Amino acid sequence: MKSFMYHYIREGDEAYPWFRYLHIEDFKKQVSYFKHHYNFISKSEFFNSIEQKEPVEDAAILTFDDGLIDHFEAAEYLAAEGLWGIFYIPTGPYQTQKLLDVHRIHVLIGKYGGQEILLTLEKTLRESYIQNEYVDKFEKVTYARQDNDAATKQVKQILNYFLDYQQKDDVLDVLMQKYFPDEALLCKDFYLSPTQIKSMNNMGMVIGAHSVTHPVFSRLDYATQNNEIMNCFKLLDDFVPSNSIKTFCYPYGGDHSFNEDTLMILEKENVDFSFSVEQRDINAHDLIHKKQALPRYDCNQFPFGQASMGLKRAEMMANS
Ligand SMILES: [Zn+2]
Known part of the structure; x- marks a missing residue:
């Protein structure tokens, strides 16, 4: 079966x-x-x-x-x-x-591509949220930006492994406000x-x-x-x-x-x-x-x- x-x-x-x-x-x-x-x-x-x-x-x-x-x-x-x-x-x-986090990531990357989202993600983290311990970790992994697939992988890696659920939510809130300001309508x-x-x-x-x-x-x-x-x-x-x-x-x-x-x-x-x-x-x-x-x-x-x-x-x- x-x-x-x-x-x-x-x-x-x-x-x-x-x-x-x-x-x-x-x-x-x-x-x-x-x-x-x-x-x-x-x-x-x-x-x-x-x-x-x-x-x-x-x-x-x-x-x-x-x-x-x-x-x-x-x-x-x-x-x-x-x-x-x-x-x-x-x-x-x-x-x-x-949207659920998993779907926020899909629409962000689906509409703008991994490279664009990766750049904004790094900027958001550096400016607003994550302090030195995270920045050190990023520098080790944010090497491959040669194509959108590699960038997409990195976006997912950062969000899913480096951030706890609360941090992930907050960072995704910032990205959504920038790229999909009417999330309630999108959700519908x-x-x-x-x-x-x-x-x-x-x-x-x-x-x-x-x-x-x-x-x-x-x-x-x-x-x-x-x-x-x-x-x-x-x-x-x-x-x-x-x-x-x-x-x-x-x-x-x-x-x-x-x-x-x-x-x-x-x-x-x-x-x-x-x-x-x-x-x-x-x-x-x-x-x-x-x-x-x-x-x-x-x-x-x-x-x-x-x-x-x-x-x-x-x-x-x-x-x-
Ligand atoms: Zn599911």
């Missing part, structure tokens, strides 16, 4: 020449490919297999992370094809009217609305929880993890009171992204099943012993699943 994970599914946008996404036409081609090679089981077949702890041979199910507005069109397509999917929603943006265009989520559930889609702020759970203490999970389910219950299945998926995914505390909380909350990211099939052992960390393939591991690059990026690749 296989499960597949999707994020951005859209058409190219000239305003975001560096943005990486799966083209909606490639998504449709991939769904047809899966239809030919695997068995898209029904919701009840899938839930039964979880309950019975027996995987269905050749079965496939589709999952979509991050509550992106793209997923409304994907859901409509699935419904028209007689299919269904699980949509994992982070709830923080509905309360803050701000970026994520599914509560009405869309409800209507997707009515189309037969399953709505799952993906935390509040999209943190790496293994970096948080028990109480904070508990709040992230409980508050996410709570808001989703308000959006979709009729949702009867309780499912969760870890931000980022992979073994390092959660810990024993996370598993305990999910069990305590009677979550039916949870997804991680691991490039392999779901087997009987998983259903018996790892129900709260089921493996899931990235769609890019299969035909038609390769990301499309923004226009600038495609140009650069063609010239190199």
Whole structure:
């Protein structure tokens, strides 16, 4: 039994020449490919297999992370094809009217490119925030500025490894104010609305929880993890009171992204099943012993699943 994970599914946008996404036409081609090679089981077949702890041979199910507005069109397509999917929603943006950190980085780099953002990031850190200990660390890593990909890597490295969550938020606030001053409006265009989520559930889609702020759970203490999970389910219950299945998926995914505390909380909350990211099939052992960390393939591991690059990026690749 296989499960597949999707994020951005859209058409190219000239305003975001560096943005990486799966083209909606490639998504449709991939769904047809899966239809030919695997068995898209029904919701009840899938839930039964979880309950019975027996995987269905050749079965496939589709999952979509991050509550992106793209997923409304994907859901409509699935419904028209007689299919269904699980949509994992982070709830923080509905309360803050701000993009999640991970998405702020995507739009900043997607629109302006890694080099521009890296320069502004360094300037911001030097001027306002980070004192000498960080500046020393940067100087060791901010060597490669020869192309946008190297710069993008560095932006992510600095934000994700050198700064704690609070510092990261503050620095991203500064960058967003400079490049996307109307973040509330951007947020509205970026994520599914509560009405869309409800209507997707009515189309037969399953709505799952993906935390509040999209943190790496293994970096948080028990109480904070508990709040992230409980508050996410709570808001989703308000959006979709009729949702009867309780499912969760870890931000980022992979073994390092959660810990024993996370598993305990999910069990305590009677979550039916949870997804991680691991490039392999779901087997009987998983259903018996790892129900709260089921493996899931990235769609890019299969035909038609390769990301499309923004226009600038495609140009650069063609010239190199
Ligand atoms: Zn995510």
